[in-house]
Amino acid sequence: MDVLDRLKDKPGALLPVLHGVQNALGHVPEDAVPLIAHEMNLSRADVHGVISFYHFFRTTPPGRRTVFLCRAESCQAMGAAQLERHVKQRLGVDFHQTTADGAFSLEPVYCLGNCACSPAMLVDDELHGRVTPERFDAWLETQAARTEDAS
Structure with missing residues (x-):
């Protein structure tokens, strides 16, 4: 090291x-x-x-992509708790965990600076605003389609 x-x-x-x-x-x-x-x-x-x-540190390898969900006040006021429950259920993981297939890790973050478009999500360097459970599902489907196209 x-x-x-x-x-x-x-x-x-x-x-x-x-x-x-x-x-x-x-x-x-x-x-x-x-x-x-x-x-x-x-x-x-x-x-x-x-x-x-420090929540930033991981003790297990991350997934190929990391989904950061904003937990700041603005996002909370605009439905982030419901989104959080939905994302955890859809991915089958809690914060600081990685999906069984190694595709996604889920991490909380305490402000993405996208308050005007709450709730917000960051995936790798891709910022998403006004994320709803339905928009998350649509995003997740596009990721599955990309994976199928790559194989």
């Missing part, structure tokens, strides 16, 4: 190290925790505590 070697001796390096590991691998594997702790002279509990505190 090059990022660990480069940053471990800098003050406050744990977050940058964890970001670097996740950027390189897509997640922070559980077996990396003891190594990071040892190299940074921290306890495993310290490292695990930071990983579990």
